[in-house]
Amino acid sequence: MSNERQHRPKGGGPMGPGGMGPAEKAKDFKGSIKKLSSYMGQYKLGLFFVLVFSIGSTVFGIIGPKILGTATTELFNGLMAKVSGTGSIDFDGIKNTLLILLGLYGVSTLFSLIQGFIMTGIAQKVIYKLRNQLSEKIQRMPMKYFDSKTHGEVLSRVTNDVDTLSQGLNQTITQTITSITTVIGVLYMMISISAMMTITAILTLPLSTFLIMFIVKKxxxxxxxxxxxxxxxxxxxxxxxxxxNIVKVFNGEEEVIKEFDKANESLFNSAWKSQFLSGLMQPIMGFIGNIGYVIVSILGGYLAIKKTIEVGDIQSFIQYVRSFNQPLSQIAQISNQFQSMAAAAERVFEFLGEEEEDQIVENPVSIEGLEGSVEFRNVHFGYNPDNTIINDFSAKIKPGQKVAIVGPTGAGKTTMIKLLMRFYDVNEGAILIDGHDIRDFNRNELREMFGMVLQDTWLFNGSIKENIRYGRLNATDEEVIEAAKAAHVHHFVQTLPDGYNMILNEEASNVSQGQKQLLTIARAILADPKILILDEATSSVDTRTEIRIQKAMDNLMKGRTSFVIAHRLSTIRDADLILVMKDGDIIEQGNHEELLAAKGFYEKLYNSQWEKTA
Incomplete structure (x- = not known):
C-alpha cells in the first residue's frame, strides 16, 4: 500500500537547553516509579553489582581521611619529638601509610568506574527498549489520536521525556546509593573521632535543610x-x-519574530528564576558548611589541647564534615531530579497505555480473491459523536468502476476515504467490500488492498529508488523502473546526476512539487492495489504532464475499483459513477451526462468552474 501522509519532521523533536531539566511533578509518582522499576527489574544482577561497587567505592573513599589523619598525627608527633630532642620523624611509617591511602583511593576509583560502566549499560538498555516500544506504539495508534495532538506533543514523548529518563536513570540511582552510603559511613567515622564534635557539626543541618526545602518549593x-x-x-x-515559504510570501517575518520574542521572554523569565534559585543551594550549603568548619576547628583545637583527640583527627574530621554536607546537598538535588524523572516516565507510560487500533480480529476475512466491490450502507459518522457530519450515506460501487466523489469543501469527501480505510470506524451503518464488513478484516490486511495518492506528497530522506519502492518493499529494480515509466517520471529521473540513486533531502525540496507528485504516483503504481484512492493526484503538475499522467492512471485503473476525490470536475467526466456530496450526504449520483441532464447541484458546480475559468 502506498500511503501518502504529511511530510514527516526529521532530526528529532524539541529539545530543552542543556542543564535545564524540568522539575514537573508527576501526578502518580509511586505508580510511575513502580512501572519504571519493572523495566529495571530485568537487570537485577547488574543492579546488584552496581550496588556492591557503589558501596565499595564509597567505603574505600570514606576510610581515606581517617588514614590521612593518622599520617598527619605521626608527622606532628615526630616533629614535636625532634624539636624536644626525644625522637625523630618516622618517614618510613608515613610513607607506608600514604601508600595504603593511595591504594584505597585507587580501588575506590576503580569501583566507581565499574559501577558507572554497568549502570550506563543498564540505563541505555532500558531507554533503548522504551524508544522501540514508543516507535512501535506510534504505528498502532489510531488516527484520531494524532488528529487531537500536535506533532510537538507526540515528539516530546520520544525526545524530551525519554532523554530526561536517560539522564535520570544514569545519575539518580548511583548518586542515591553513594549519597546514602556516604552519609551513614561519614557519620560513623565522625562519631568514632569525637561524639561532641559530631553533635556540633550536625547542629547546622536543620538550618541548611530548611533553606534547601524553601528554595526547592519556590x-x-x-x-x-x-x-x-x-x-x-x-x-x-x-x-x-x-x-x-508561506511566512516570506506574506511578509510575516516581523509578526513571527514578535510572537517568538514574546514566548522566548516568558521562557527566559521562568528559566533564569528556576536556575538562579536552584543555583543558590550550593552557595548556601557552602556558607553554612564554612560556619560548621570554624566551630569544628575551634572545638577540635580545644580537644587536642586537652589530649582528648589527636591533631590529625581535626584534619580528618574537617574532611568528613565536608563529605557529610556534600551528599546532603546531592540528596536535595536528586529528589528534584526524581520528580522530573517520574513526570517524564508518567508521560511515556501514559502514551504507551493509550488506546490502540484493534489490528487483529477473530476469524478475519481473507483479502485473497476479492474483486473490489464496495458498498456504503446507511453510514453515519462524526469525529465528535455529538456532531454527526456524515448522515445516512449509502452507495454501491461495482468491481472495476471509477467512482468520483465531488462536492464543496467540508462536504465529507476525504472523511469517506478515511472511513473506507478504517482510519476511523463508522458510528452507525457499515462499509462492505465484496459483501464483507471491513471491521471483519485485520486492519493491516485491509489496507494492503489500497493504493493512495494524495495532494500532500510524502517523501522521506532517501534515494528516489527507495521512495518508489516504499509502495512494495520487495520489488526489484526493474519493477521500480517500470512503475516510474508508467507514471511518466522515468525520463525526468534519468536526467538527474545520480538517477534513481539521487538522495532526496529532508523536505524533498531538491525536486519540484510536480516531480514529487509523479514519484508518489509511481509508488502507487508499484503497489499494484485492488482499490485506488486518488485525491486530485494530478493537481500539482502542468497541463501537458497532467494529460500524460491521466492516460497512465486510466490504464492503471482498468480492472480496479477507483475512488477519485475531484476538485476540478473536468478531470472526472469519464467516471462510471459520480457521487455528489453536500453536508455529509449524497444528494445526487450518476455519470457525468446524467447529472448534467438532471440540472441539479452537480450542474451548478460544473458550470461555476467553467465560468471561473472563462
Missing part, C-alpha cells in the same frame, strides 16, 4: 512554567520552519 513552579514555555518555543520554531 523554584518548583518556575521549573514547571519553564518546561511549558520551552514546549511553546519549540513548537513555534518547528511550525515556522516548516512553513518558512
Amino acid at each position: 523554584s518548583q513552579k518556575y521549573f514547571v512554567s519553564q518546561q511549558e514555555y520551552l514546549g511553546k518555543v519549540n513548537g513555534q520554531v518547528e511550525e515556522v520552519y516548516s512553513g518558512q
